[in-house]
Amino acid sequence: MSSTRPELKFNGSSDERQYFKKYSQLPEKESTTVRFISHNNHDYFTVLKEDADLIAENVYRSRASIKISNGTQYLSLSLQNFKESLKFCLKNHYKVEIYDSKTFELLNSGSVGNLESLSEEFEIEFDFSDGSNSCIAAIKLGKKIGVCVIEDTEIYFSEFEDNDVFSNLESLLIQLGVNEVLISAKVENNKFLQALEKINNLVVSAVNSFPKDVDQDLSKLLDTENIELTLASKGLNSTDYSLSLSCCGALIQYLDLLNSSKTFTLNKYNLSTYMKLDSSTMKALNIFPSGNNKGVTSIYELFKCKTAAGSRLLSQWLKQPLIDQGTITERQKLVESMIDDTSLRVETQDFLSGVPDITRLLKKISTGMKKSGGENKKLNDVVHLYDTVTSLPKLMDVLNIDYYTTPLEKNQEALARFCELVETTITLDIDAYEDHKIKPEFDASLVEIDGRMKSALESINQLHADAGDDLNMEINKKLKLEQHQVHGWCLRLTRIESVVLRNNKKYQELQTQKSGVIFTTKELKNLSKEYGKACEEYNIKQREVIREVLSLTLTYESVFNSLASTLAHLDVITSFAIASILNSYTKPTLYPFNESARKINLIESRHPLLEVQDDINFISNDVTMDENRFVIITGPNMGGKSTYIRQIGVISLLAQIGSFIPANEGAELPIFDAILSRVGAGDSQLKGLSTFMIEMLETSSILATATENSLIIIDELGRGTSTYDGFGLAWSISEHLITDKKCFSMFATHFHELNKLSEKYSGKVQNLHVVAQENEENDITLMYKVEPGISDKSFGIHVAELVKFPQKIINMAKRKAEELSEEPPLKKQCSPQEVSEGMTRLKEILKSWRANPDTKVLQSTLAGESNKFILEIVNNL
Incomplete structure (x- = not known):
C-alpha cells in the first residue's frame, strides 16, 4: 500500500x-x-x-x-x-x-460479471480464488427456462424444463461458473429467487429490458450475414430458443457489446453432458477454497497446476465432472502415461513452469491496439509468445503421447511464420533493464537514432567505470548503474558506503531509499537526457511498425488459443499424475448407467484433504454398496460419520474428472449423474430463512433432482425441529429414497431408531457405525473405524466434557439422561394375530372376573399376562 x-x-x-x-x-x-x-x-x-x-x-x-x-x-x-x-x-x-x-x-x-471495461481502462487483471474467468448469465422465465451465458468470447444458449426448486438451473450456473446473473426487475417468483440466493457469491442484477428482436445485434457479434443459418448450424432455432435470444439481448445491452471489437462464437449448452452438482455439495465437499485458510483446504488446491490456463481448466473440470465413460477412460490413460514415465513428468513440469498466460497476453495485445503509449511493453508480450513457441521443440523431444504431440506439431507449423515475423522485426538480444524494440534495420530513420542511443549508452557506461575508479568502489558489485523511473540513468551506493560522497561536490545526491543512495554527476545527467530524448524519438518512429506487428500477431489468435488449450490440458493431467504419486492414489473401475454391476467397492479409502494435513494420522475405511444402496451411519459425535460420507462424495467426483482416487487397488465405482448433499446447519437471517427452512429447501431440491443414478449425502437431517417431527421426516424421506429413487444414499444420523429400516427393507439397507470404546469410568476412545452394525449411544455428554463444561452441568445432564432412558419406550402397534389372541384371552379373564368381581385379582391377572395386546391395556389403566 x-x-x-x-x-x-x-x-x-x-x-x-x-x-x-x-x-x-x-x-x-x-x-x-x-x-x-x-x-x-x-x-x-x-x-x-x-x-x-x-x-x-x-x-x-x-x-x-x-x-x-x-x-x-x-x-x-x-x-x-x-x-x-x-x-x-x-x-x-x-x-x-x-x-x-x-x-x-x-x-x-x-461488476464481477462485467470486468471488460474496467480491466481495459485501468490495465488490471482480476484473478478469482477458484482460478475461473469472469462469467455472466441472463435468465428468463416462461414455459421453460431460457438462459444465455457469456464468458469472454463464448456465448452459450440453453432452454430446459425445471422443477419447482429450480435445481436444473442451479446446476447449470454452477457448471459454467457464473459470477453474475441478470433477471427481470418484474420477477416475483420467490422459489426462483431462493434458488439464486443458495449459490455462493452469485451477484444478482435486475434489469428492465429483455428485448425480443436481437437478430441484427447478434449477427454483428457473430460476424455473420445469415443469423438463422448460423443458429441452425449449432442445432438452434429462433422459435425453440426465443427465451435465450431475449436473454442474449439483455446481455448485449448490459455489457455494451456492440461497441466491442471482439468476435464471438455461439454454442448450445446441454445440461445433461456433465454431472449435476448443487451449491450445498460444492460447499460440503470443499471443492474450492473459502476464506484465507492456510494449507490444502480444497480439492482445487490439491492439484498444483503450473500455468494460469491449467488452473482455469482444472476449475472448469471440477465444476463439470464427466458422465461419459469413454472420455473419463481417456483421461485416466493419459494420467497413467504420466505416472509411468518419470522423465516425461519432470521435463513437462519444467517446461510448463515457463509458459506464460497465453490468453491474457493476447488480450493485453488486443487492448494495446486501442491505446497509444508504452509500445515497447506491448512488444514484450509478443516476445513472450515467441519464446513459448520456440521452446516447444524442447517439450516435443520428451513428449511421446499422440494426444498432445499431434496438435502441438500442427500449432508449431502454423506459427512458424509468426516466429519469422518476430525474428525479422524485433530485437531479441537485449539487456535485463531494456524493453524490446523494432530492429533499427527495419527502417532507415531508426538506424541514425539507434546510433545516438548506443553512443550515449557507451558514454554512460564509461562514466560508471570512471566513478568506480574515483570513489574506489567496484562497479556492478558495490557501485550500481541503473535506470531510474524518475531520474533516468544514475548511480547507487548502499547507505553505509555512501559516506564517500560527503563533501564531494562532483556528485549530486538525488534520493535516499531502502536500497541505498541514488546520485549522479553533471555529465551523467546530460547523457541521461540525451539518451532519453533519443529513446523518445525512436518510440515515436517505431510506433506504426509496432502496431503493424501487434495486428499481425492477432491474426494468429486462434492458433495460440489452440496451443494454450493443449498446454492447459497437459498441465492438469500432469498435476493429476503428481498428486497420485505423492498420495498413493489408484485408478478406479467405473460402471456406466444402466449396467447391472453398478456398485461401490472401495478398499481402505481415505479423505484426500484430511490425509494431507500435517497433524492428522488418517484412518482408512472400506466402503461396500451393491443392492444395499441405502446406508445408515450412527455413532458418537466427532467419531468420523461426516468425514466418511463426504469422502465417498469427494472420491466419486475425483473419479469422474479423470483423476485417480485415494483407495487401494481394485476400487470400483458407478458413474453418477449427480452428487446431492444436505450437510451442515446454518440460518440466513438477512433472507428470513431459519436453519430448518434451509434444511427443508435443500432436501426438497434433492428429492426433486435425484434419479436412480445419483449419489445422495445426508448429514443429520431433521435436527432443526422437535425430536418427533424430525424423526418422522427423516424416516419418511429415507423410505422415499429407498423405495422410489433407489439411488446410492449415505445417511449419518443420531436417530438410532432409523436402524429399524434395515428390518423393514431387508437387503436394501445396511447399518454402519463408527467405533468407540468405553471404559469403566465412562471415558470413550474414538477409533474412527466404520464397521457393520448399530450404535445405541451418541456420547453427546462426553463431547461436553471435552470442551470443559462445568462439572455441575455435566452431572445434571447425566442424571436427566438416565431418567429419560428409564421411561417406557414409544408404544408399538400390536399385530392382528396378537390382537385376536388378546381378545380371546381378555374374554376369558372378564368371564372369570364376572363370576368373582374382585378388582385386585383382576389387576393382578392382567399384570401377569404376556400377550402384547393385554399389556397395552395394562399400560393404559
Missing part, C-alpha cells in the same frame, strides 16, 4: 460545498455498490461516507486515513491504491461506479 496519500483539494469553500452537494444528489445506491470519484483524469480518487469505511477497513486496514470535511467523511486514494480497492470490491462481489469529480457524470462501471 502506498505511503503517500493524495489530499482532497478545492479552490475555495464554495467549491468544497458544491462538490459534496453534487455527490449527495447522485441517485440512491444499493449497499452492494461502491462509488469512486475520479479527480484530474484519474490522478487520484476519493470514496465517501460508508464506502470510505469499507475501503479503510478492508484495504488500508486502518480508519486513521479517513478524514471529515463539510460534515462528510471521505478517503483519498492514489491510482495504485484505487486499483487495489477495485480488486477488493470486485472479488468480494460489490458493484463499482466511477464518477467525474467536476461534472459527476458516470465515467465507468463494472
Whole structure:
C-alpha cells in the first residue's frame, strides 16, 4: 500500500460545498455498490461516507486515513491504491461506479460479471480464488427456462424444463461458473429467487429490458450475414430458443457489446453432458477454497497446476465432472502415461513452469491496439509468445503421447511464420533493464537514432567505470548503474558506503531509499537526457511498425488459443499424475448407467484433504454398496460419520474428472449423474430463512433432482425441529429414497431408531457405525473405524466434557439422561394375530372376573399376562 496519500483539494469553500452537494444528489445506491470519484483524469480518487469505511477497513486496514470535511467523511486514494480497492470490491462481489469529480457524470462501471471495461481502462487483471474467468448469465422465465451465458468470447444458449426448486438451473450456473446473473426487475417468483440466493457469491442484477428482436445485434457479434443459418448450424432455432435470444439481448445491452471489437462464437449448452452438482455439495465437499485458510483446504488446491490456463481448466473440470465413460477412460490413460514415465513428468513440469498466460497476453495485445503509449511493453508480450513457441521443440523431444504431440506439431507449423515475423522485426538480444524494440534495420530513420542511443549508452557506461575508479568502489558489485523511473540513468551506493560522497561536490545526491543512495554527476545527467530524448524519438518512429506487428500477431489468435488449450490440458493431467504419486492414489473401475454391476467397492479409502494435513494420522475405511444402496451411519459425535460420507462424495467426483482416487487397488465405482448433499446447519437471517427452512429447501431440491443414478449425502437431517417431527421426516424421506429413487444414499444420523429400516427393507439397507470404546469410568476412545452394525449411544455428554463444561452441568445432564432412558419406550402397534389372541384371552379373564368381581385379582391377572395386546391395556389403566 502506498505511503503517500493524495489530499482532497478545492479552490475555495464554495467549491468544497458544491462538490459534496453534487455527490449527495447522485441517485440512491444499493449497499452492494461502491462509488469512486475520479479527480484530474484519474490522478487520484476519493470514496465517501460508508464506502470510505469499507475501503479503510478492508484495504488500508486502518480508519486513521479517513478524514471529515463539510460534515462528510471521505478517503483519498492514489491510482495504485484505487486499483487495489477495485480488486477488493470486485472479488468480494460489490458493484463499482466511477464518477467525474467536476461534472459527476458516470465515467465507468463494472461488476464481477462485467470486468471488460474496467480491466481495459485501468490495465488490471482480476484473478478469482477458484482460478475461473469472469462469467455472466441472463435468465428468463416462461414455459421453460431460457438462459444465455457469456464468458469472454463464448456465448452459450440453453432452454430446459425445471422443477419447482429450480435445481436444473442451479446446476447449470454452477457448471459454467457464473459470477453474475441478470433477471427481470418484474420477477416475483420467490422459489426462483431462493434458488439464486443458495449459490455462493452469485451477484444478482435486475434489469428492465429483455428485448425480443436481437437478430441484427447478434449477427454483428457473430460476424455473420445469415443469423438463422448460423443458429441452425449449432442445432438452434429462433422459435425453440426465443427465451435465450431475449436473454442474449439483455446481455448485449448490459455489457455494451456492440461497441466491442471482439468476435464471438455461439454454442448450445446441454445440461445433461456433465454431472449435476448443487451449491450445498460444492460447499460440503470443499471443492474450492473459502476464506484465507492456510494449507490444502480444497480439492482445487490439491492439484498444483503450473500455468494460469491449467488452473482455469482444472476449475472448469471440477465444476463439470464427466458422465461419459469413454472420455473419463481417456483421461485416466493419459494420467497413467504420466505416472509411468518419470522423465516425461519432470521435463513437462519444467517446461510448463515457463509458459506464460497465453490468453491474457493476447488480450493485453488486443487492448494495446486501442491505446497509444508504452509500445515497447506491448512488444514484450509478443516476445513472450515467441519464446513459448520456440521452446516447444524442447517439450516435443520428451513428449511421446499422440494426444498432445499431434496438435502441438500442427500449432508449431502454423506459427512458424509468426516466429519469422518476430525474428525479422524485433530485437531479441537485449539487456535485463531494456524493453524490446523494432530492429533499427527495419527502417532507415531508426538506424541514425539507434546510433545516438548506443553512443550515449557507451558514454554512460564509461562514466560508471570512471566513478568506480574515483570513489574506489567496484562497479556492478558495490557501485550500481541503473535506470531510474524518475531520474533516468544514475548511480547507487548502499547507505553505509555512501559516506564517500560527503563533501564531494562532483556528485549530486538525488534520493535516499531502502536500497541505498541514488546520485549522479553533471555529465551523467546530460547523457541521461540525451539518451532519453533519443529513446523518445525512436518510440515515436517505431510506433506504426509496432502496431503493424501487434495486428499481425492477432491474426494468429486462434492458433495460440489452440496451443494454450493443449498446454492447459497437459498441465492438469500432469498435476493429476503428481498428486497420485505423492498420495498413493489408484485408478478406479467405473460402471456406466444402466449396467447391472453398478456398485461401490472401495478398499481402505481415505479423505484426500484430511490425509494431507500435517497433524492428522488418517484412518482408512472400506466402503461396500451393491443392492444395499441405502446406508445408515450412527455413532458418537466427532467419531468420523461426516468425514466418511463426504469422502465417498469427494472420491466419486475425483473419479469422474479423470483423476485417480485415494483407495487401494481394485476400487470400483458407478458413474453418477449427480452428487446431492444436505450437510451442515446454518440460518440466513438477512433472507428470513431459519436453519430448518434451509434444511427443508435443500432436501426438497434433492428429492426433486435425484434419479436412480445419483449419489445422495445426508448429514443429520431433521435436527432443526422437535425430536418427533424430525424423526418422522427423516424416516419418511429415507423410505422415499429407498423405495422410489433407489439411488446410492449415505445417511449419518443420531436417530438410532432409523436402524429399524434395515428390518423393514431387508437387503436394501445396511447399518454402519463408527467405533468407540468405553471404559469403566465412562471415558470413550474414538477409533474412527466404520464397521457393520448399530450404535445405541451418541456420547453427546462426553463431547461436553471435552470442551470443559462445568462439572455441575455435566452431572445434571447425566442424571436427566438416565431418567429419560428409564421411561417406557414409544408404544408399538400390536399385530392382528396378537390382537385376536388378546381378545380371546381378555374374554376369558372378564368371564372369570364376572363370576368373582374382585378388582385386585383382576389387576393382578392382567399384570401377569404376556400377550402384547393385554399389556397395552395394562399400560393404559
